[in-house]
Amino acid sequence: MKNESIKVIEVRELTKRFGDVTAVNHISFAVTKREIFGFLGPNGAGKTTTIRMLTGLITPDSGDVLIDGVDIMKNPIKAKMKIGVIPEMGNIYVDLTAKQNIILAGKFYGIARGELGNKADAILAKFGLLERADDPVKTFSKGMKQQVNIASAIVHSPELLFLDEPTAGLDVQSQRMIKTIIREMNQRGTTIFLTTHNIEEANVLCDRVGIINNGEIAAIDTPEGLKRTFEETQSVEISFDKPVDLSEIEESRLVIRKEKLGDKWRLYTDNPDKLVKYLAQFAQDHNLIFTTMEICGASLEDAFVKLTEDKY
């Protein structure tokens, strides 16, 4: 965790009900300065409701949200000046050009007109979109649209950036580019609050992860911390150069259960060291060559599934 003392987001006992349904139930957490905080949860867990309350879009029934010390309910304009928000895909004006979108966003934050043009060009150049600056966004690919979406949200250099599923529906190249942008912005001092369905994305990007389930915080920890909590069972991932009957391995009682993953097998065990030695002997006896052999601890996905398993 970075700069532990400075809380950029402070959420206290936040609650939101829609009729009889409690979407968010007394959640409390804090995000510190320069942190990348991932907010995970299954569909309908309360992620979007939470992010909408944090960004001042909807009013909670009870509780407080402080953005860099400013109460977003009592002083929404001042709090919103400090943040940039990137809602889910398709939230820019497609009839405007990339540059016009960024300039429009900048005007809302009171950036002087003279300064705005240069600023928009600089951001577009950074994203590799300067040559397309004057093209309507409707002619852009999904990935490029998302880049313009991010560019519009950071024109005022916000201290805190909210991203709602920033890589959803993007191809691998675009996903990588967005992740690189997020990392670079964080390195320059921007605090990031990120919601995602992509567990691996949270694993590689986030300093800490909060998991919400049924409107309540199920866990908040670092990705490694969460994995450690669920590490009582490990696994060994193997594949051989030719098809093989694993019944002999199962009979060894070293394997708790096995799972087929494409052309690989994942063997769950509580003694990976012994299992690896056994597998090496097995390969030698059957004249097999390993094409994959990897000892895996619990993944963040395992932790996520266990924490939210009532939902699945």
Add this chain to the structure above:
Amino acid sequence: MPLRNFNRPFFRGIAVVTEKNIRLYYTKPPVIIFGFLFPLFMFLAFYLGKEIDFYVFFPGLLAMFLFFIASSVGPLITPWEKQAGTYERLLSFPVSITTIILGDCAAGMIFGIMINVVVLAVGLITLNYCLNIMILCLGMLLGAFCFSSLGVSLASPSVQNPSYVMMFSSIIRFPLIFISGIFIPLEDLHGLGRMLCYFSPITYMVDIFNFSLRGQSNIALIVDFAALFVFSLTFVYLANRTHKRNLMRGL
């Protein structure tokens, strides 16, 4: 809304929202059809083949154009934005709902005035009016804002689909035209008809145009302005309330 909220970001927000609306929505087909072509065809259907004193009819025509044009943009902006997914982004900017509503009203008002000035110019060239420019300008400004705010307030009840909004707004707008004294002069209306006409803001607009162009009016000028002002406040209040209530619908 507390007075301290009427500060620089508040007015800046209105200006930016207005600019965005002008840039994006003035040339959309439904705005052209419902704002410009509709009153034109309505006028032609009423005027052609009949012996109508155009000198007397023109102030009503001017009010009808202002009404249709100023109220054509407002109902569509929010549904379009919600459909395109841009409304959530707009709300995340440092602006309040009131700012967005007033920006929408301003866009409709400017559109109404722009087209109305052209229609007025044609009338002034072809007809020999004795113009009271100050009353005309003040009236047009207030009337355009009033009609535009009516349009914005109509956006709220069914905000997810623009075509539903157009249907709903037509149900409200057309009766207001027919009870306003445009097609039947106010002095010829009696009983219930006469009573109903006071519930249409267009009645007061027609009266102001009649006064500022022909020097004749049926209602005291102060009442015309006061009525338009009260209607405007009511529509902005209704728009504010219903937009807030329906904020999350369609997001």
